[in-house]
Amino acid sequence: MQLQQALPELLTKIADDELIIGHRNSEWTGLGPVMEEDIAFSSMAQDKIGHAWALYRILQEHFGGGDPDHFAFMRQAGEYKCCHFVELPIGSYEFSLMRHFLFDHAETVRYQSFAQSSFVPLQQLAGKIKGELKYHTLHADAWILQLCTAGEDSRQRMQHALDQCFQLAGGIFEPGAGEALLIAEKVYPGEEALCEQWLKNISHVIEKAGLRLPQMTTPVYGGRTGQHTQHLQQLLNEMGEVFRLDPEATW
Template structure:
C-alpha cells in the first residue's frame, strides 16, 4: 500500500473535521432555540473527536506526529482542509446548509471506507456509522422544514445553497495519489464519491423544493487540499492553538 497516499487522505479528512468542528462550536450559546444549541454543540464535539481518531491512526499505524501538535501547531499552508469548512459561521442559514452538504459528503466517504483494505479506516467507519446517520438526519430535517416554509425562509435557504454549493464541491478536489488509493482498494476515489454525494443531496433538495445548482455550470472551490486557503483559516488556527502554544511541552 502507498503509505504516503493513505496519510494524505487521512490528513484531509481529519483537517476538515477539526476545522468545521471548531467553526460549529462557535454556535454554542447562540443557537436559535435551546435544543439546536445543544445539537450543534454536540455535533461539533463529534467532529473534533473524529479528527482526533484520524490523527491517532496516523500516529499509531503510520508513525505520524503527536495528534495535538499536528492539529494545533501547523501553519495554514500545511493544512489540507477544503475551503467550505474554513468560512466563518455567518448566519444560521449558511451554517445549516454547510452542515447538510458537508455531513452528506462525510456519510458517503465513510460508507465507502466500510470496504476499505486499510483496516484502521474500515474499523473507524464502522464505529462512526451511527453518529454520521444522526448528523445527516438532523441536517435533512432542517433543510426540509425551512425549504418548504416558503417566503423568506425558502429564499434564504436557496441563497445559502447557491453560496455553499461551489465550496462544497471542493470537498472532492482530486488528489495526486487518488489512483494509487483506488488501485489498493483504500477507497473508490473522489470522482465516485462526488457522484454519490450529488445523488444523495439531490433527493433531499427536491423534497425541500430547493433548486440544486447545475454542477456543470459552477467552478468548484479547489486549492485547499494543496495548502491554498482562504484568509479565514490562519486567524482560526491561531485561536485554536493559542493555549497549546503557551507551552507546547506542558502536560495539560
C-alpha cells in the same frame, strides 16, 4: 507516489476538514436560534473533532506521525489540507445549516465507502462512527425541510445559502496526487465516485424541500495543496492559543 505517502495525505485532508468544521460549528455554542439547536450544533461539533483526533491517531500509529494535539495545533496554515468550505466563518444560520447539510452528507458517503476499505483502520473507524453520522444527516435533513416549508422568505434564504455553498462544497472532492493508487489498492473509490453518490443523496432532500440544485460548474479547489483563505490562519490563531502557551503541558 507510494501508498505510504498517498494514505497519509488522504487521512490528513479528511482529518483537517473534520477539525476545522468542528471548531467552526462550535462557535454556535450559546448562539443557536433555539436551545435545542444550540445543544445539537455543539454536540455534533464535538463529534467532528473526535473524528479528527481518531484519524490523527491512525497517522501517528501507522505512519510515524506526531502527537495528535501537536499535529492539530502546531502546524502552519499552508500545512493544512482542509478544503476552503470548512474554513469560512459561520456567517448566518442558514449558511451554517446548509454547510452542515452538504458537508455531513459528503462525510457520510466517504465513510460508507471506507466500510469496504482495504485499509483496516479506516474500515474499523467507519464502523465506530456510523451511528453519529446517521444522526448528523438526519438532523441536517430535518432542518432543511422544516425551514424550506416555513414560508417563501425562509425558502428563498435557504436557496440563497445553497447557491452560496454549492461550488465551495465541490472542493470537498478535490482529487489528490495519489488517488489512482488508492483506488487501485481498494482503499476507497476515489473523489469522483464519492461526489456522484453525494449528489444523488442530497438531490432527494433538495427536491423534497422545493429547492433548485445548482450545477457543479466551478468547484473551489486549492485547500488540499495548502492554498487557503485568509480565514484559516485567523481560526488557527484562536484555536491553538491555549495549547501553544505550553505545548508540553499535561492537561
